[in-house]
Amino acid sequence: MSKNKEEAYQEERERLEYTIDYLIQNINATEDYKNNFKSNIKEAYENLDPQDSSQSYINIIINSNLLETAIKNYTSYKKAVKKPYFARIDIKSEASDELEKLYIGKTSLFKEDNSPVILDWRSPLASVYYDGRLGEVTYDSPGGEEIVDLVLKRQFTIAEGELENFVDIDITANDAFLQAALEENADDRLKDIASTIQAEQNKVIRAELKNPLIVQGVAGSGKTTIALHRIAYFIYTYENIFDPDNFMIIAPNKLFINYISEVLPELGVEDVNQTTFTELMEDFIGFKFKVKNPFEDMETLIQNKTNENVDLLKWLLSFKGSLKVKDIIDDYISTIKETFVPDEDFALQENIIVKKENIKRMFLVDLEGIPLYKRVEEIKKNLKYRFGLVKKQILRETENEFDRKIQHIRNKEFESEERRLKLVELINARDEKLETLRKDSTSLVRKYITKFPKTKLMDYYKDLFTNKETLMSYVGNDLSKEQIEYLSNYVKSAISKKTFDLEDLSTIAYMRHKIFGLDKKYSIKNVVIDEAQDYSPLQIYALKQIFNTNMFTLLGDLSQGIYSYRAINTWDEVMNNIFDNKTDYMTLVQSYRTTIEIMELANDVIKKLDNQLDLAKPVIRHGKKPEIESFDNENEVIEAIYQSIEEIKDNYTSIAVICKSAEECMYLKKELSKKGLTELQVIDESQENYGAGIILVPSYLAKGLEFDAVILAAIKERFTMNALDLKLLYVALTRSLHRLFIYSIRGNIEALNQTTP
Numbered sequence: 152m153s154k155n156k157e158e159a160y161q162e163e164r165e166r167l168e169y170t171i172d173y174l175i176q177n178i179n180a181t182e183d184y185k186n187n188f189k190s191n192i193k194e195a196y197e198n199l200d201p202q203d204s205s206q207s208y209i210n211i212i213i214n215s216n217l218l219e220t221a222i223k224n225y226t227s228y229k230k231a232v233k234k235p236y237f238a239r240i241d242i243k244s245e246a247s248d249e250l251e252k253l254y255i256g257k258t259s260l261f262k263e264d265n266s267p268v269i270l271d272w273r274s275p276l277a278s279v280y281y282d283g284r285l286g287e288v289t290y291d292s293p294g295g296e297e298i299v300d301l302v303l304k305r306q307f308t309i310a311e312g313e314l315e316n317f318v319d320i321d322i323t324a325n326d327a328f329l330q331a332a333l334e335e336n337a338d339d340r341l342k343d344i345a346s347t348i349q350a351e352q353n354k355v356i357r358a359e360l361k362n363p364l365i366v367q368g369v370a371g372s373g374k375t376t377i378a379l380h381r382i383a384y385f386i387y388t389y390e391n392i393f394d395p396d397n398f399m400i401i402a403p404n405k406l407f408i409n410y411i412s413e414v415l416p417e418l419g420v421e422d423v424n425q426t427t428f429t430e431l432m433e434d435f436i437g438f439k440f441k442v443k444n445p446f447e448d449m450e451t452l453i454q455n456k457t458n459e460n461v462d463l464l465k466w467l468l469s470f471k472g473s474l475k476v477k478d479i480i481d482d483y484i485s486t487i488k489e490t491f492v493p494d495e496d497f498a499l500q501e502n503i504i505v506k507k508e509n510i511k512r513m514f515l516v517d518l519e520g521i522p523l524y525k526r527v528e529e530i531k532k533n534l535k536y537r538f539g540l541v542k543k544q545i546l547r548e549t550e551n552e553f554d555r556k557i558q559h560i561r562n563k564e565f566e567s568e569e570r571r572l573k574l575v576e577l578i579n580a581r582d583e584k585l586e587t588l589r590k591d592s593t594s595l596v597r598k599y600i601t602k603f604p605k606t607k608l609m610d611y612y613k614d615l616f617t618n619k620e621t622l623m624s625y626v627g628n629d630l631s632k633e634q635i636e637y638l639s640n641y642v643k644s645a646i647s648k649k650t651f652d653l654e655d656l657s658t659i660a661y662m663r664h665k666i667f668g669l670d671k672k673y674s675i676k677n678v679v680i681d682e683a684q685d686y687s688p689l690q691i692y693a694l695k696q697i698f699n700t701n702m703f704t705l706l707g708d709l710s711q712g713i714y715s716y717r718a719i720n721t722w723d724e725v726m727n728n729i730f731d732n733k734t735d736y737m738t739l740v741q742s743y744r745t746t747i748e749i750m751e752l753a754n755d756v757i758k759k760l761d762n763q764l765d766l767a768k769p770v771i772r773h774g775k776k777p778e779i780e781s782f783d784n785e786n787e788v789i790e791a792i793y794q795s796i797e798e799i800k801d802n803y804t805s806i807a808v809i810c811k812s813a814e815e816c817m818y819l820k821k822e823l824s825k826k827g828l829t830e831l832q833v834i835d836e837s838q839e840n841y842g843a844g845i846i847l848v849p850s851y852l853a854k855g856l857e858f859d860a861v862i863l864a865a866i867k868e869r870f871t872m873n874a875l876d877l878k879l880l881y882v883a884l885t886r887s888l889h890r891l892f893i894y895s896i897r898g899n900i901e902a903l904n905q906t907t908p
């Protein structure tokens with residue numbers, strides 16, 4: 152080691168020691184504070200005077216808030232002790248000539264004079280580390296763009312509080328840290344990448360929040376990982392505006408949620424909502440139902456079994472997710488709302504309190520923005536209020552009216568039996584009238600309100616989508632008779648089985664939102680959708696309307712759009728029709744997951760799709776060539792799979808055997824267990840997790856996941872050249888980090904026949 156490097160090591164060791172000491176001091180101080188706060192709170196409760204407790208309450212609140220902050224720092228400081236930072240940057244700003252040495256980590260720590268001991272990776276200045284080459288660099292600060300001279304960029308390997316190594320990055324050096332990170336094995340959880348975020352990823356993480364953002368990124372470009380870092384970034388940057396529970400991640404399934412579950416806590420962020428679309432819809436719709444497994448249709452389509460309705464089924468799935476359905480619902484609601492208000496004035500007997508025209512105006516115009524049944528509630532409140540204002544007056548005037556007549560007779564007529572009878576009659580009539588008025592007034596508002604429709608959500612849904620005449624009146628010539636018939640039968644059967652498609656759920660949820668409103672108020676302001684290419688336009692539109700926000704981050708890859716028969720086909724569709732052209736669009740083409748050899752093969756496959764998307768560019772990481780073999784009989788394929796598993800099982804943490812369908816996975820499990828591999832687990836969509844080890848997984852379920860080694864098997868199923876099969880194949884090939892084996896019956900993987908001799 153050169154003298155200079157030795158000196159630098161010494162300096163860094165001392166600095167690390169100092170930082171860890173300082174962290175420990177803070178941890179100890181925090182522990183003391185925590186104990187003090189607890190006893191302060193206890194004291195405050197003990198001193199609580201029920202008559203005049205304001206001071207004690209204030210004490211409790213102040214101390215609880217402080218306690219919260221102390222606890223928050225305490226946890227992150229404790230985590231930071233083993234590895235307080237991962238990088239250092241030295242910068243010179245224009246304002247001062249002094250060199251500033253900044254250490255970047257996953258938490259921030261300050262000295263008493265407010266100078267940083269550790270700079271949080273999310274702070275504006277830390278952006279320089281991710282974006283900047285040595286020399287003049289700019290970054291966005293709260294006060295505007297700043298320019299600094301980046302003099303040094305250093306990366307550390309620190310483990311258990313010990314400095315193991317550091318590397319300085321100059322203009323030409325490869326990112327050795329990134330290389331090392333990518334060499335690691337995959338387990339069953341995604342990891343944080345705070346120390347190795349790349350410049351193009353940093354741009355996505357820090358892209359403005361106010362506009363919707365769409366990220367089209369190739370397989371393995373870090374979309375899922377970045378989505379989570381973006382949330383952590385915003386929670387830090389807008390600490391005073393957003394709470395973690397203002398954020399929601401919508402993921403494809405529970406397996407996936409589990410797979411990503413460690414990243415945010417690792418970044419010091421807890422309590423972000425993480426859910427699946429189905430779960431969210433259950434919450435919106437407010438009652439239990441069965442959801443048709445989306446893979447069922449997928450299985451029907453990929454197994455290519457002759458089914459005369461495949462074309463109609465494809466049409467139906469795509470139609471149900473289209474914005475056309477939203478237009479139909481909007482038109483339907485426009486029609487039903489016209490006849491919602493009773494054709495009757497709000498009146499206490501002959502006394503009109505509010506004219507029907509005014510109630511109608513209130514319903515249609517004044518309350519326009521809110522759901523129909525919520526409008527009824529508002530009208531009820533309004534009528535109650537207005538009736539309260541005039542009720543006494545009506546009674547008084549009625550009484551006066553009678554009294555005037557009585558007085559008139561008394562004044563004008565001589566006493567006689569006839570006069571007496573008249574007076575008795577009038578007095579009785581008055582008392583009777585007043586009594587009926589009083590009686591009617593007790594239930595007047597309620598009775599009027601019962602004249603508004605009281606239809607159930609599912610009856611509206613049924614009316615609109617199963618009644619062919621109703622449907623016809625809204626779709627006009629857009630659908631053929633056959634399509635209307637098919638749709639209405641499909642929905643009828645779904646209702647009777649109480650089993651719905653994902654698309655039906657967005658339809659029902661959207662109808663509920665517009666007609667009834669939801670039970671809960673949601674605090675969600677920012678929605679992050681991963682694997683967004685699998686969503687239908689209606690699904691995204693419904694979420695936007697229901698959460699009433701534009702702050703969406705959609706991440707996806709159209710090349711992996713295996714549900715394109717029912718989902719988004721182009722991002723333009725989303726930008727133009729859902730977010731009104733105000734969307735930011737970014738692309739990621741660098742792929743970090745797989746080796747060059749594997750990515751080249753996957754690219755050869757996806758090129759055949761000709762969807763004009765950028766091909767993935769793998770980072771410079773070489774590995775073994777994919778092993779591709781085809782055989783004439785099934786036993787040979789199974790034997791080859793078995794041999795490969797035996798060969799690699801001790802070297803890797805996670806190995807997946809990917810088959811096209813679930814059925815083939817089950818078949819292979821049986822065959823491999825005959826050979827002694829009895830522990831293999833077949834993954835299905837209901838599963839919440841899979842441990843590391845060897846698993847069998849259908850191609851469509853492998854999406855989003857990754858494994859050290861992948862064995863792709865095509866024994867009974869074929870991967871043809873159609874778009875769906877090419878995408879499924881691409882998804883399967885791009886799941887592997889290090890090794891790829893492809894074993895098939897000869898000719899079963901058409902795309903490979905054409906790329907390999």
Ligand SMILES: Nc1ncnc2c1ncn2[C@@H]1O[C@H](COP(=O)(O)OP(=O)(O)OP(=O)(O)O)[C@@H](O)[C@H]1O
Nearest residue numbers: 344347348349370371372373374375376743744855
């Ligand atoms: N900057 C980075 N540093 C280290 N590892 C990275 C980086 N970016 C991505 N990775 C790794 O690359 C792999 C792929 O990341 P991720 O799963 O987030 O990509 P993706 O775009 O969502 O993939 P896909 O669309 O194929 O599911 C992960 O193992 C992730 O840790």
